[in-house]
Amino acid sequence: MKKFTLLLMVFLVLLFMLFSVSEAAPIRVGVAELVDKTGTMPSVLLIPFTETFMKYLAESSNNIEVVSSKSFQLYHTKADENYVSAGKSKDCEYLVLGTLLNSSNTIDVKLIKIKTGDIIFSTSGIGKASDSYSIKKAISLKERMEDFENSRNAALSSAASMAAEKICAYLTGEYPRISSLQSVTQNKKKSKSKKSKDSVLGTINIDKGTLSGIHENVFFKIFFEGEEVFDFNGSSLGHEKFNVAVAKVKKVRTDYCTAEVIGGIFTNIRNDDKAEQITEEEAMRIIADNDFSRNRLAEFLK
Numbered sequence: 001m002k003k004f005t006l007l008l009m010v011f012l013v014l015l016f017m018l019f020s021v022s023e024a025a026p027i028r029v030g031v032a033e034l035v036d037k038t039g040t041m042p043s044v045l046l047i048p049f050t051e052t053f054m055k056y057l058a059e060s061s062n063n064i065e066v067v068s069s070k071s072f073q074l075y076h077t078k079a080d081e082n083y084v085s086a087g088k089s090k091d092c093e094y095l096v097l098g099t100l101l102n103s104s105n106t107i108d109v110k111l112i113k114i115k116t117g118d119i120i121f122s123t124s125g126i127g128k129a130s131d132s133y134s135i136k137k138a139i140s141l142k143e144r145m146e147d148f149e150n151s152r153n154a155a156l157s158s159a160a161s162m163a164a165e166k167i168c169a170y171l172t173g174e175y176p177r178i179s180s181l182q183s184v185t186q187n188k189k190k191s192k193s194k195k196s197k198d199s200v201l202g203t204i205n206i207d208k209g210t211l212s213g214i215h216e217n218v219f220f221k222i223f224f225e226g227e228e229v230f231d232f233n234g235s236s237l238g239h240e241k242f243n244v245a246v247a248k249v250k251k252v253r254t255d256y257c258t259a260e261v262i263g264g265i266f267t268n269i270r271n272d273d274k275a276e277q278i279t280e281e282e283a284m285r286i287i288a289d290n291d292f293s294r295n296r297l298a299e300f301l302k
Helices: 002-022 043-060 069-075 080-089 141-172 280-288 296-301
Strands: 027-031 064-067 094-100 106-113 118-126 178-187 198-206 219-230 236-252 257-264 274-278
Touching: 027 043, 027 141, 043 064, 043 094, 043 141, 064 141, 094 141, 106 141, 118 141, 141 274, 198 236, 219 257, 219 280, 236 280, 257 280, 274 280
Parallel strands: 027 064, 027 094
Antiparallel strands: 094 106, 106 118, 178 198, 198 257, 219 236, 219 274, 236 257
């Protein structure tokens, strides 16, 4: 009887510990209003983009709780240390400061650890104007301006989505994942210089959609992670990334998107591989350099 009671107590303790871990408090992240250093964006328009960035960051992970930028409005024109003071007053662990850098739809963000006041991570989100923008579609000057505004808004939204995803990955290690894939074998036509050759292409579904700011023509690199890497002080630098493919989004739904693989090794892609938003320039560089892992198993056996 005593043995049974002891086992029951051990079981209850383990159950409590498991429940405590699963119910761990989310990471509280404060977001200050974006600052425009281009001189081209009216402050009234920066507020919606700040809110858009916050929405994407909140949607990126269940383990992140975003604190409203309204909490930091009084510090909008103050120094970074005053933002940190505001973060402490709101019980935030981290604070994000974002800047609209130039006319190329780039949002630069830095992540500050409230406890120390140090910048521990910085990155950029670079958006691409909508491919649907066409001056031929606009007849009047008003229509041209509306078309231009829509194109710019789409680009800045894309930049905010990319920056939010990178911050989420840094804080939690979470990336969008491949939920399914479908291969298609294509037969290339004969040409004078090349013989007929079959190539395996295909499409993949990624578990992020419009709620996370994904839209058509966004580029992703698909990768899997290798061993964890440490610096000389024993601090983790994250896991090695091995690229296997590059894909371009063709269709978007609320919570997932479908992308066409445009480069890499389709047969090396697996369900649950990870995806990271990249710019078109980076996508073309990876493809041109043929920077893809040839053998998944070989990377782990090195």
